[in-house]
Amino acid sequence: GDSVTQMEGPVTLSEEAFLTINCTYTATGYPSLFWYVQYPGEGLQLLLKATKADDKGSNKGFEATYRKETTSFHLEKGSVQVSDSAVYFCALKTSYDKVIFGPGTSLSVIP
Amino acid sequence: GAGVSQTPSNKVTEKGKYVELRCDPISGHTALYWYRQSLGQGPEFLIYFQGTGAADDSGLPNDRFFAVRPEGSVSTLKIQRTERGDSAVYLCASSLGAGNTQYFGPGTRLTVL
Numbered sequence: 750g751d752s753v754t755q756m757e758g759p760v761t762l763s764e765e766a767f768l769t770i771n772c773t774y775t776a777t778g779y780p781s782l783f784w785y786v787q788y789p790g791e792g793l794q795l796l797l798k799a800t801k802a803d804d805k806g807s808n809k810g811f812e813a814t815y816r817k818e819t820t821s822f823h824l825e826k827g828s829v830q831v832s833d834s835a836v837y838f839c840a841l842k843t844s845y846d847k848v849i850f851g852p853g854t855s856l857s858v859i860p
Numbered sequence: 861g862a863g864v865s866q867t868p869s870n871k872v873t874e875k876g877k878y879v880e881l882r883c884d885p886i887s888g889h890t891a892l893y894w895y896r897q898s899l900g901q902g903p904e905f906l907i908y909f910q911g912t913g914a915a916d917d918s919g920l921p922n923d924r925f926f927a928v929r930p931e932g933s934v935s936t937l938k939i940q941r942t943e944r945g946d947s948a949v950y951l952c953a954s955s956l957g958a959g960n961t962q963y964f965g966p967g968t969r970l971t972v973l
Binding site: 753792798838840846849850 | 900902908915951959964965
């Protein structure tokens with residue numbers, strides 16, 4: 750069945766470091782891909798999305814490119830801030846409109 | 861504008877009791893989804909409504925779980941004979957319709973003692 754795999758956390762980085770969180774997926778057809786973020790004590794928020802191969806989603810300095818050939822959607826940010834500390838979820842949406850989430854990667858950014 | 865709201869924010873109950881969790885979607889959103897998030901895991905799909913009808917209930921774990929959306933807006937997730945394993949955060953999301961981005965509510969944290 751459809752699934753999402755993410756790199757395991759927790760990830761701890763110093764402020765201004767480069768961030769990569771790896772995400773790969775397995776799906777039939779052509780899913781839409783998403784990154785959601787969950788800040789401490791808050792609900793899930795959509796961070797960025799891409800709906801077809803080679804699309805790049807971007808928001809708040811974060812980027813991810815839909816790579817069909819490697820079935821990946823890695824999240825990157827050039828310079829993280831303390832306020833980026835959160836749990837990040839990679840997800841895909843199937844043609845049946847069901848969102849399948851990865852297990853989440855916890856990020857802590859220290860000053 | 862107002863986002864998805866869920867009530868209560870926290871619910872503590874005893875094993876065997878019945879609980880109802882409520883979701884108010886974003887105004888105008890015709891699609892509504894329920895997910896369950898266990899500690900340390902990503903959300904798992906439970907059920908999806910398009911209008912008043914359940915378009916996909918394949919994620920409901922067993923017949924103790926049931927959800928309704930009688931007027932195509934507010935939805936209630938009902939859990940009978942709760943078990944300790946039902947403890948989780950129950951998330952609701954809504955969208956303009958099938959294929960559109962889902963927006964999530966803050967969740968209801970259910971604890972079954």
